[in-house]
Amino acid sequence: MLASRAAARSCCRPARAPAARRYHGLAQSKLFRVSEEVRDAVATGKPVVALESTIYTHGFPYPESVALASLLESVVRANGGVPATIGILGGEARVGLSPAELDELASTAEKKTALKVSRRDLGYICGLGLAGKRLHGGTTVSGTMVLAHLAGIKVFGTGGLGGVHRGGENSMDISADLTELGRTPVAVVSSGCKSFLDIPRTLEYLETEGVCTGTFADGRQGSVDFPAFYTRDSGLKSPKVIQNEAEAAAIVYAQSQIPVSSGILLANPVPLEHSIPKNEMDAIIDEALRLAEAGGHQGSDNTPFVLAKIKELSGGKSVVANRALVEANVKRAAKVALELSKLERAEGSRGERHMPAISGSSRADQATSETELEVKSASKTPLERVTKADVLVAGSLAIDLACDFAPTEAHSTTPALQTSNRAVIGQSLGGVGHNVAIAAKYLDSSVLFCSVVGEDLSGQTALSSLRQEELSTAGIKVLPASSGARTAQYVAINDARKDLVVAMADMAIMELPAQALDFDGFWEPMMARAQPQWVVVDANWDPEVLAKWVTLARKHGARVAFEPVSTAKSRRLFGPAIGPSDCVSNHAVSLAAPNQLELAEMYTAARESGLFDSEGWWHVIDAMGMSASGSRDRLVAMTSGSLVDAGIPQQSIQLLPFLPCVMTKLGSEGVLLTQLLRPGDARLTSPDSAPYILSRASPDNEVVGGVYLRLFPPAAVLGDADIVSVNGAGDTLLGAVVTGLARGRTMEEVIPGAQEASLLTLQHAGGVSREIRKLAF
Numbered sequence: 001m002l003a004s005r006a007a008a009r010s011c012c013r014p015a016r017a018p019a020a021r022r023y024h025g026l027a028q029s030k031l032f033r034v035s036e037e038v039r040d041a042v043a044t045g046k047p048v049v050a051l052e053s054t055i056y057t058h059g060f061p062y063p064e065s066v067a068l069a070s071l072l073e074s075v076v077r078a079n080g081g082v083p084a085t086i087g088i089l090g091g092e093a094r095v096g097l098s099p100a101e102l103d104e105l106a107s108t109a110e111k112k113t114a115l116k117v118s119r120r121d122l123g124y125i126c127g128l129g130l131a132g133k134r135l136h137g138g139t140t141v142s143g144t145m146v147l148a149h150l151a152g153i154k155v156f157g158t159g160g161l162g163g164v165h166r167g168g169e170n171s172m173d174i175s176a177d178l179t180e181l182g183r184t185p186v187a188v189v190s191s192g193c194k195s196f197l198d199i200p201r202t203l204e205y206l207e208t209e210g211v212c213t214g215t216f217a218d219g220r221q222g223s224v225d226f227p228a229f230y231t232r233d234s235g236l237k238s239p240k241v242i243q244n245e246a247e248a249a250a251i252v253y254a255q256s257q258i259p260v261s262s263g264i265l266l267a268n269p270v271p272l273e274h275s276i277p278k279n280e281m282d283a284i285i286d287e288a289l290r291l292a293e294a295g296g297h298q299g300s301d302n303t304p305f306v307l308a309k310i311k312e313l314s315g316g317k318s319v320v321a322n323r324a325l326v327e328a329n330v331k332r333a334a335k336v337a338l339e340l341s342k343l344e345r346a347e348g349s350r351g352e353r354h355m356p357a358i359s360g361s362s363r364a365d366q367a368t369s370e371t372e373l374e375v376k377s378a379s380k381t382p383l384e385r386v387t388k389a390d391v392l393v394a395g396s397l398a399i400d401l402a403c404d405f406a407p408t409e410a411h412s413t414t415p416a417l418q419t420s421n422r423a424v425i426g427q428s429l430g431g432v433g434h435n436v437a438i439a440a441k442y443l444d445s446s447v448l449f450c451s452v453v454g455e456d457l458s459g460q461t462a463l464s465s466l467r468q469e470e471l472s473t474a475g476i477k478v479l480p481a482s483s484g485a486r487t488a489q490y491v492a493i494n495d496a497r498k499d500l501v502v503a504m505a506d507m508a509i510m511e512l513p514a515q516a517l518d519f520d521g522f523w524e525p526m527m528a529r530a531q532p533q534w535v536v537v538d539a540n541w542d543p544e545v546l547a548k549w550v551t552l553a554r555k556h557g558a559r560v561a562f563e564p565v566s567t568a569k570s571r572r573l574f575g576p577a578i579g580p581s582d583c584v585s586n587h588a589v590s591l592a593a594p595n596q597l598e599l600a601e602m603y604t605a606a607r608e609s610g611l612f613d614s615e616g617w618w619h620v621i622d623a624m625g626m627s628a629s630g631s632r633d634r635l636v637a638m639t640s641g642s643l644v645d646a647g648i649p650q651q652s653i654q655l656l657p658f659l660p661c662v663m664t665k666l667g668s669e670g671v672l673l674t675q676l677l678r679p680g681d682a683r684l685t686s687p688d689s690a691p692y693i694l695s696r697a698s699p700d701n702e703v704v705g706g707v708y709l710r711l712f713p714p715a716a717v718l719g720d721a722d723i724v725s726v727n728g729a730g731d732t733l734l735g736a737v738v739t740g741l742a743r744g745r746t747m748e749e750v751i752p753g754a755q756e757a758s759l760l761t762l763q764h765a766g767g768v769s770r771e772i773r774k775l776a777f
Contacts (some may be wrong), residue, residue: 010739024164031126034151035096036467037460041082042152044342047337049187049330050148050156053087053493055099056106056577057114057138058304059159060323065106068323070099074457076157078481079334082460084153086144088117088137095151099461100427107145108136118142142180143187145263154252156188157333159326160229161255163193163202163365166289166303174205179188182209183262189266189333191325194202196285196306199226199234203379206265207239213249215334224269228308230267230321245332247552250341254345260749268332274324276317284313290653296749301567311428327433376711382522387476389448389530390742391440392492394549395433395538396510397451397476398488400767401456402426405496413496413741428767430490432565432684439757440767443775445762448530450475450523450650452509458487477522485509488540510540519548525630527552531723533742536561536734539569547576548719550588559590561738562659563731564598571605583657584676591661591741593734596648599664603651612645620657621703622677625695638694638713639672648672649668649709653694661747663737665730671712672756673747679705689748702745710748715755718762728767736772 017760041048051072069085085097087105095103107677108114109355115126117137125137139147141158162175180259181188192215193202203226206213215224215238224241228234244246247264257266269275288309297305310318343637385736404424405415412471415421437449450473455478466473479485491504512521527535535553537546537560564570582588596600627634635644642667648730652662652674660676683689684696684706696706736757740750758771764771 024481026663030092030130032093032147032150033072035093035094035098035464038084038096038151038153039463045341047081047334047341048084048153048155049081049333050095050144050151051076051085051330052139052141052144052152052156052158052609053085053105053418054116055159055326056102056140057109057136057330058116060109060408063103063767065109067105067325069102070457072157074629075327075330076334077455077457077460079331080338084148084151086139086147086719088115088122088133088135088139089626090127090136091126092134093122093147095125095153095328096146098464099457105136105138105280108138108590110689111532114138115313116140118177119180123145136711141177141190142175145180145184145186145188148186154185154187155333156186157330157338158188158190159322159329161188161190161193161197161202163197164205166198168197177210178202178205178209181206181211184260185256185259186262187248187266187336188296189231189268189329189336191270191329192267192306193229194303195228195230195234195281195562196289197309197551199228199236203236203239207242208300210254210260210262211265212240212262213267214238214242214251215249215269216248217241217243217404218269220442225270227267228278229325230270230314230318231278232272232275233278236277238267239385242578244381245335248249248336248344252336252340252344257425266332268325268335270321270325271328272449274321276279276314276321281314284318284560286311287313288547296468303689303745309656322539349501355643358378368583382474383525384528385472386446386448386526387446389446389532390447391437391534391536391738392448392450392527392530392532392553393433393526394442394450394474394535394541395536396431396435396507396540396565397429397449397453398431398463398490398505398507399462401489401491402428402494403492404494405501407496413502414495414570430728431488431539432563432731434466434538435731435768436536436538436563436735436738438469439728439732439761439772440469440739441469442770442773443736443739443757444773445739448472448475448532450477450526452477452479452485452512452517453487454479454483454485454509455481456487458489461620462487463548474509475523475526477517479512479516483516485512507540512545513542514545514548514730517545520544524552527556528559532558532560534561536563536738538563538570539565543572543573543576546572550577551676554588559741560588561593561734562589562590563734564592564594567597567601569665570594570598570601572610573602574605575610578658579612579614582613583614583620587658587660589659591657591737592655592662592732593663593665593737595667595730596646599648599651599655603647606655606658612654617657620676620704621654622705623701624653624656625697627695628651629701635709636696638692638709640669643669643672643711645646653707653709663734664753665733668714668717669711670714671733672764673708673710673712673751673752675706675747676709677708681705681762683708683746692748712755715752715759718759729758729761732768732772736775 017641062067064428073083084095086095115137118140125135162177165173187564215226223237226236226238254716288306291309406422406424433451437447441447443533445500463473488509489506493501495501535558537549578588635649639649656676664672692708692710694707694709697704733754736754737750760769760771
């Protein structure tokens with residue numbers, strides 16, 4: 001009997017060290033890397049679910065596999081867990097693949113270049129990576145279990161398990177999945193083993209290996225069948241019956257505490273509506289196996305051939321069942337992981353969870369390892385992680401898609417409407433608030449970024465990307481999946497010159513009311529702790545929330561810079577945030593940074609709100625000492641005829657009582673600075689500033705000293721071919737300006753450098769350019 005052979009082999013094995021001791025010292029290195037999200041989740045006791053990757057590299061075709069990967073990770077998140085898809089990328093074992101990494105790995109299915117990686121193959125593929133041959137690999141159940149355990153993950157959701165092949169008592173063709181379950185303490189949720197395997201001998205082998213094997217009752221009473229993958233019934237009673245996820249979690253927890261170093265198989269039958277009748281499936285399998293034998297398909301070639309024949313003979317029903325059972329298993333795994341997390345917290349233990357250690361050779365001089373620091377940081381509340389910041393940016397965080405029109409004819413520059421256009425499409429982390437924050441960060445400003453994301457795939461991608469940018473996530477509010485909130489996304493359609501043609505934005509999450517965001521409980525304490533000099537607020541927020549940011553900044557003595565975002569949203573500043581009483585020196589906002597169209601809309605909104613009829617506005621305008629005669633000629637001389645004809649300097653001047661500094665972004669024409677100077681400002685008497693003084697107030701005025709108007713030419717004029725992306729250029733400008741202002745410099749001192757930073761971003765694909773770091777601020 002197969003069991004006796006296996007028992008004899010097991011008697012000859014040396015005693016195994018406890019798994020936690022064997023793996024605890026593995027380094028986070030070129031061989032093995034765990035994503036920051038997964039590391040944080042394991043360290044803080046959140047529910048984590050491991051997911052395999054051979055289903056993408058050797059199972060479903062590309063790009064269907066990418067859609068499935070996204071679906072399965074979303075299923076985990078929707079059920080309260082953190083997904084950790086595992087695979088080999090470029091010879092490096094990865095736990096927790098990003099969407100881009102998943103896409104790269106799954107795309108190998110087209111050319112069949114990825115290896116199928118089980119335990120035996122890990123050293124081979126990673127070793128070749130070290131030697132310079134960087135291969136990709138999809139991890140099998142056994143390979144995934146090994147890496148999941150190294151990362152401290154206890155629950156793994158997959159489709160089907162390998163097993164003993166028919167005739168295995170002679171060929172010894174036994175899947176490594178079974179021996180892995182016998183040695184690695186990970187609970188695997190699957191729909192049993194593949195139906196064409198020898199299920200009785202598979203169960204016998206699992207028993208020999210000491211694997212606790214149970215099947216979810218799924219509403220059934222009494223004993224139940226061990227599932228046969230495509231069908232709920234195999235004709236064999238399950239060794240154990242498990243009623244629900246709470247029972248399964250209790251078994252996993254108890255086994256970890258005893259401790260028993262083997263795994264657990266939690267069999268989950270295929271959903272009833274997708275189950276193929278047993279007699280029908282048995283006939284299909286028998287025919288597929290007969291054809292495989294007749295064709296001489298053996299060894300590693302056998303399984304793919306048999307699966308293909310089953311698909312053909314079932315008319316595709318096997319594929320539908322396969323997809324349904326994988327999703328059901330992952331959902332069940334997420335629920336088990338959630339119950340396990342609750343149980344561990346209730347018992348005051350995380351079941352000896354551990355994180356991979358950082359290599360001591362590279363950090364031997366540090367008393368505290370990087371891992372320990374990360375664990376300590378992850379255990380802190382968001383507020384505890386907030387430190388003093390020069391700049392607080394409160395604005396949008398979004399996934400940006402830039403679609404640049406790429407015509408085949410040189411004379412065509414604008415995409416055609418109502419049809420498909422050839423384009424180059426890029427994805428990056430964006431959002432106005434994010435761009436401003438990362439620009440300030442790149443210029444070595446201490447920044448606290450405050451925004452909101454949903455508990456979805458895009459939100460997790462955004463958080464992971466922020467960590468990679470070394471921008472703190474403490475100020476990011478994550479709304480639960482139950483709220484229905486979606487992480488913001490922005491799609492820009494640009495012409496061949498990279499100029500914006502139209503944009504589509506899903507920013508609904510930014511327009512939620514303050515109570516839905518827990519504004520007072522989450523962000524207000526952060527402002528008090530950070531004590532920023534400047535607060536940048538973008539207009540994506542709901543008007544009431546925008547007003548709360550402005551009020552909070554004033555309360556803590558910070559100056560406010562306003563980024564209008566778009567023509568429609570620029571109007572939001574006038575209302576709850578700025579009213580008739582908010583004139584200098586009681587102004588709420590110190591700086592606004594609109595473009596030409598946004599400036600015109602802001603002017604119109606202020607006028608329609610009656611602000612230009614208020615007594616405070618008239619008082620400031622009168623104090624400016626503007627000359628009624630010859631004012632147009634003076635404005636043309638200081639700016640240009642086209643700008644004056646468009647009313648740009650006039651509009652910015654009329655906004656000065658409420659916005660004492662307006663920096664209008666004019667693209668290729670440069671930047672127009674319109675500023676209300678206070679009495680005693682050095683520029684009022686400086687010969688260098690004389691050409692830019694539009695007017696002077698009377699010497700006895702205690703509020704107004706004069707008006708400064710200056711057109712800064714662009715740092716350079718780029719040709720169409722030199723502009724890579726317009727996304728983020730204006731935000732880079734504002735981030736650089738606020739960084740300089742926080743360091744005590746004046747607007748005219750910081751604008752030229754900020755224009756250089758904006759220029760670098762124009763020549764950079766995917767948001768704010770890191771090259772701005774070389775600029776002196």
